[in-house]
Amino acid sequence: MAEALLRSNVMICEGTGCAASQARDVIVALKGEIHRRGLDEEIRVVQTGCRGFCAMGPVVMIYPDGIFYCQIKPEDVPHLVEETLLKGRIVERLAYREPLSHRAIPHYSEIPFYTKQKRIALRNCGMIDPEDIREYIARDGYAALAKVLGEMSPQQVLAEVKASGLRGRGGAGFPTGLKWEFTSRSPGQPKYVVCNADEGDPGAFMDRSIIEGDPHSLLEGMAIAGYAIGARQGFVYCRAEYPLAVKRLHVAIDQARALGLLGENILGSGFSFDLAVKEGAGAFVCGEETALLASIEGRRGEPRPRPPFPAVSGLWGKPTNLNNVKSYAMTPQIILNGADWFAGIGSPQSPGTAIFALTGKVRNTGLVEVPMGITLGEIIYDIGGGIIGDRQFKAVQTGGPLGGCIPPQFLNVKVDFDSLREVGAVMGSGGMIVVDEDTCMVEFAKFFLTFATAESCGKCVPCRAGGKRMLEILSRICAGQGRREDLAAIRAIAEGMEQAALCALGQLTPGPVMAALRYFEREFIAHIEDKRCPAGSCKELAPARCLNACPAGVDVPTYVSLAAEGRFAEALAVHRERNPFAMICGRVCPAFCEQRCRRGDIDAPVGIRAIKRFMADHEAAAPWFPAGPRPARSEKVAVIGSGPAGLTAALRLAQAGFPVTVFEALPVPGGMMAVGIPAYRLPREVLNREIEHIRQAGVQIVCNRALGRDFRLEDLFDREGFKAVIVAIGAHRGLRLGIPGEETTGVVNGTDFLRDVALGRAPSIRGQRVAVIGGGNVAVDAARTAWRLGASEVHIVYRRTRQDMPAYPEEIEAAREEGITFHFLSAPVRVLGPESVTALEIQPQRLSEFDATGRRRPVPVKTGPQTLAVDVVIPAIGQEPDKACVLEAGLETNRDSTLKVGDSLATTRAGVFAAGDAVSGPASVIEAVAQGNRAAREVDLYLSTGTLAKVAIPLETRLPPLTWNMEEHSETPRLLTALSPVAERADSFAEVELPAQEAQIRAECRRCLRCDLEWGQQRRQTPAMSTPDAHAQAL
């Protein structure tokens, strides 16, 4: 400010906005008043341009006091001059007050992303201009250095840093103060301070952000370290791939030098310290300390054995302190606020904060700084906002390419150096990559392995050769050429690398693969033995994500493509090759295909289920005689249970020529399709027509014959001459709640209730109040059924939250529309009676820590239970197979009462196989169909060869040509399913989902992106790696 003689400058805005509101009059009044008071020599009035305060104008700003008055009128001027310019007092009435609309906006501390953060190293990032040293200084920058130089000896600095407990933030977690002390004590001059800003981990950008946003914090920290250690030269080794960071480093160093905060005799203290920047040359291994030092010396970046450690012999053989950017950046705060302050944050063994780069499939990606000891679940869900699209959390990769993945069961693990190590994970430098169910863990591990092997410096054999061989094996597995011995080979190579590699790069390269193997071995086995990629990501194994996601492998792209052209009969035929129940599944399938549809990544998935329903309904009148090959086989096969698993197995066996008889315990066939799914979702005529097709294949269906009650397994073999039996009795026994009062009249289990309604013996509940307990489809089915039977009130009581409900979202929404009341976070504790139900006692819950499935566990709140007055209670919390009849038959079961079967679906009794819910527990129609397909092949193999072996059913697609222009349908929104009006649904079991029109359906088909064509092309272009020699030649 050039006007040093004047006491005050008064600035008035004379922009258009303020001028419109009488700023000119205010200026005139102000000048007049100042003249009247004789203050002309002391106070200058300056007319400025618009400052952007138009809504608050006219505004008056007074320098150097920094007083801001707004909405000044000429009448205010005399008072303003008197009070402020003469007496130096602020006139509150005229001072700026923040508008209420601003206060209503959530403060950063209230934003979930920031609530649990504590920004220490990042405190200035986003707050200061990193290229203006004065802004850093205004926020306590270099005050720590001044304090150290003016008031502390090097020994005191060392003691303070040691007392803080700061551990190296590069990942190894070695106590920083101790490292400084070692370097200080080592004989030799000159000593060096080096900063590792190489940050090579993919997905890690913590160091970059600090250097880009607050470079001086690093410089100050290094200068403090230099003072403590007795060094006068420092190097920042920054990777060249960070040009902005390098630039800001240079600017910062120049500015610090210009002020004398770096260089000779800093602040007159006699301490001299200067910094140089060395850019990395693109080698990940130079993030390892000895390789880094070699690189600074101008040699090739190769690690060397330690000891001697850099603290003793580092750069040019001299004692060198090497720390990460974050470790240095935290030091000034420790000096200013004290070691106790730092030690009080975080966990006792890992004090302070840690910075994480949160990336991947979370909603809030970005940079977070949190106290050590926060749990993984809090980072991913509370700060990260959970998984995008509410998908399933699968794993989080920590520690970069040398770390490992952590699965959901460890969401409650505290994130600090030691707790993570206990579960076999690495904290590393701070990169956190979150993946969901669409990520293949084999491919994920391969990605990191590819990176690490490319970065191997080549000096030692275990890393150079081991990494390469391990990568070959993984590549073969991903390409569908895995072999049984591969996993053992991987483990052997890993052990060799871990024991014998020269540096951390080689030792930890197997880390991600071993972690993936430890927690996701089944995925590896699926790739190797079944040639399947469950996530649908390995293109050689998954022709398209929809097809891959379907448990029965239905060729979705083909039938959708045919349906697009109106060739519904052919489309249906393709569908029936894998799943005979197109009309049924078109109404009730959970549509795993849609959940993985790539169109869903863009706007909304293709309406595959609706397409299926339409094409099946379209051909409903056309009869289907599923004929089998001839000659016929003589071996008779019995199937127990006529649900989707039993009927599908029977159909496939009949198509293979076997005479099949299906025994059904109930009066009607269909299993859960008949007595579980209500008619308003699946009309009886539709179901019966589909079952008729099975009969037309030659399958005998005999009802009212129950295993145990009417016949035993022995009878089937000995008396009736069956050669093989498939037990497909489903899971029809509802689980009990286990609460007092469950025996009271009026408590009806969900599955019993639905069965009674289906069999025409619905209980009379008109006018009564009903509470259904549970959150799955059975619960919602029971609730919507109760409403249709005339219940006066229907409640669904669920112990978790709406997002956790396993039921289909459309079902939940329909239930809401039908007026059903939901009670979330409510656990039932008692049924009140005593003769018949009068009420249900409910204990409210709150969500606490995570359980192994990645959901928060509900626990009771302190306040007591509430009472819900009801007349009927319907528990629907899960189902299990009827163990009694199975044990009687001499078959072994698992703990959850499902049948124990081997890979070939064979039970513990010779000649007896099992399929469906009886094996898997309650699942879906399509999963039962898939098992039915498999069981039929297993029985065929058994009867043909007498052996048991896991028969693989490979995925196939026909790759029909593309017959439409995809561009024309790139913006088409998904077809919405029309539902019958709610008013028409009461008292009626008529179907709720209304049929669509052909033009709509064919347009919906054309939203398909034909991933099968794209991925099929890629498969043809990449030659398979059949032998190691072929691979070597390819390289």
Next chain:
Amino acid sequence: MPKLMSIEDFKKLQEDSRRSIRMRMKTGTRIIVGMGTCGIAAGARETLQAIVAELQRREIDAHVTTVGCIGMCASEPLVDIEQAEGSRITYGPVKPHMIPRLIEEHLINGRVVTEWVVGRLGKD
């Protein structure tokens, strides 16, 4: 700036710097644009150009500054508006076409554009 020769010199510069920042904050309009690599990748440079152009067009004399990454990389480009020692309101993501409305409503009319707001920093 002259070289600092002593700790007293440093303390004086510290005080000066604090005062000048306070001044700027208390009596001016500050528009702050996140310019870390995340911001730049999201288009913060274009947003900054749009801001400068709009201020010129309206002849508003506001202090436009750039800062590093504040951590919410997914919401970049982030633009903060701070006026006269009031709260600093963060908007994001801010594309160039949104600038005219932001300037008009927030600066000229004193109304926060709530649909674009991320949060507020300030004396709390």
